Amino acid sequence: MSPLPPVTRRDALKMLGAGAATLALGDLLGCDRGGARRPNVVIVLTDDVRYDAMGCAGDARLQTPHLDRLAAEGVRFTNAFVTTSLCSPSRASLLTGCYAHRHGVLDNVSRDPDPACPTFAALLQRDGYETAYIGKWHMLARATPRQGFDHWVSFTGQGEYFRNTMNIDGHWRLVLNYVTDELTDHAVRFLERDHAKPFLLMVGHKAAHAPFLPAQRHQSRYADVDFSKPAATAGGLLAAKPDWGGREAEALTPEDLRNYHRSLLAVDESVGRLTAALRERGLLDDTIFIYTSDNGLLLGEHGGLRDKRAAYEPSIRVPLLMRHPRLAGRGRVCDEMVLGLDLLPTLCEAAGTPAPPVVHGRSWLPLLRGERGRDDFLYQYFREEGLVPTCLAVRTRDWKYVTFPEDPALPTELYDLKADPDELVNLAGHPDHAGKKQQLAARLVLLMQETGYQRPNA
Numbered sequence: 001m002s003p004l005p006p007v008t009r010r011d012a013l014k015m016l017g018a019g020a021a022t023l024a025l026g027d028l029l030g031c032d033r034g035g036a037r038r039p040n041v042v043i044v045l046t047d048d049v050r051y052d053a054m055g056c057a058g059d060a061r062l063q064t065p066h067l068d069r070l071a072a073e074g075v076r077f078t079n080a081f082v083t084t085s086l087c088s089p090s091r092a093s094l095l096t097g098c099y100a101h102r103h104g105v106l107d108n109v110s111r112d113p114d115p116a117c118p119t120f121a122a123l124l125q126r127d128g129y130e131t132a133y134i135g136k137w138h139m140l141a142r143a144t145p146r147q148g149f150d151h152w153v154s155f156t157g158q159g160e161y162f163r164n165t166m167n168i169d170g171h172w173r174l175v176l177n178y179v180t181d182e183l184t185d186h187a188v189r190f191l192e193r194d195h196a197k198p199f200l201l202m203v204g205h206k207a208a209h210a211p212f213l214p215a216q217r218h219q220s221r222y223a224d225v226d227f228s229k230p231a232a233t234a235g236g237l238l239a240a241k242p243d244w245g246g247r248e249a250e251a252l253t254p255e256d257l258r259n260y261h262r263s264l265l266a267v268d269e270s271v272g273r274l275t276a277a278l279r280e281r282g283l284l285d286d287t288i289f290i291y292t293s294d295n296g297l298l299l300g301e302h303g304g305l306r307d308k309r310a311a312y313e314p315s316i317r318v319p320l321l322m323r324h325p326r327l328a329g330r331g332r333v334c335d336e337m338v339l340g341l342d343l344l345p346t347l348c349e350a351a352g353t354p355a356p357p358v359v360h361g362r363s364w365l366p367l368l369r370g371e372r373g374r375d376d377f378l379y380q381y382f383r384e385e386g387l388v389p390t391c392l393a394v395r396t397r398d399w400k401y402v403t404f405p406e407d408p409a410l411p412t413e414l415y416d417l418k419a420d421p422d423e424l425v426n427l428a429g430h431p432d433h434a435g436k437k438q439q440l441a442a443r444l445v446l447l448m449q450e451t452g453y454q455r456p457n458a
Contacts, residue, residue: 040286044271057078077322081395083341083380102451137204151169187274208264337377343361401437
């Protein structure tokens with residue numbers, strides 16, 4: 001594996017502005033730049049998991065005691081979003097802190113991020129961390145170890161729920177265990193090691209990606225629960241929305257929806273096992289523990305959509321929990337908007353590691369100190385063959401404006417999220433909202449300029 005390019009003098013000068021904040025955070029954490037006292041990091045990354053797929057988000061029917069405890073002992077971000085709601089681009093943004101048009105992973109067709117966009121694992125490894133990746137990588141369809149990780153357990157592509165050929169530090173092994181449990185076993189063993197340095201552990205679960213296959217022990221759970229979404233977008237309300245086609249062709253059944261949530265029961269147990277392993281070794285309060293997803297998932301909203309990609313809320317909003325007693329008080333709820341690409345600068349700030357100038361994201365730690373966050377962000381999706389068209393959108397605190405620059409015949413979308421949180425009524429053609437539409441169209445142009453947007457080659 002090729003070494004990470006060194007930080008140049010020019011890069012270092014650009015990063016000096018973060019020095020004061022890093023020193024202040026170091027005082028708060030009691031950080032020792034020699035290594036051992038910097039916070040450990042554990043990240044649990046799920047697949048296609050919606051922001052509301054846990055009991056602590058408001059659905060008392062969901063049996064997620066370990067996630068609920070994590071939220072009760074830390075902070076729950078209610079407005080966490082991804083900037084491309086598709087597995088591979090979103091994962092690349094999480095790792096690099098960059099928009100897809102910069103890191104170059106535009107679709108699920110097998111590529112890793114541009115080496116010019118280093119991952120937080122490579123940055124922390126270079127700065128003295130022991131690093132491990134365990135689970136679904138889902139970018140370049142190759143299971144062998146990646147640069148930036150000292151310990152590696154993965155499989156090719158999507159993997160399977162019950163049978164996988166895993167690459168474990170360069171050695172292949174056929175595994176027949178339920179994949180969530182198998183990955184958790186590896187992660188717990190990593191945590192139980194003696195660590196001379198601070199560590200970063202990232203666990204990438206397959207759940208809850210389709211087909212939704214729960215562990216055998218969970219197959220009868222939620223038997224009497226109906227998770228179906230109300231058919232609130234029937235009739236004329238769909239006329240002002242783009243017609244993605246096939247809305248009803250592959251409708252999710254009530255049992256599909258139960259299995260979606262059943263598959264997350266093992267993930268909840270995984271979080272419980274990981275936190276228990278840290279607690280038993282006296283490491284939990286010295287560890288930044290993060291739970292999130294690569295994107296959300298539509299489960300029948302908007303006339304029967306059952307995918308991600310589109311800029312609707314169930315697609316782009318994700319769960320985000322963070323536990324660290326000295327950074328986030330118990331049971332906090334943060335309503336500020338944060339993005340998946342904010343993860344890299346957040347971890348860099350916490351570790352006292354400079355974030356490279358290429359990064360688009362911002363650390364969310366200042367929000368936990370009471371500062372105001374962003375007022376809007378750019379959402380982007382790049383057309384895949386036969387699927388949702390290229391989309392550029394602006395999501396503000398209260399509004400959403402969605403465009404399809406390569407398909408001008410498709411209707412622009414405009415939603416008042418405060419009055420219409422389910423995005424049922426497209427206001428783009430309403431004369432009373434022409435001014436808001438114009439304002440957000442101008443803001444979209446500015447966001448594209450601010451992020452250095454240009455349509456990359458697929």
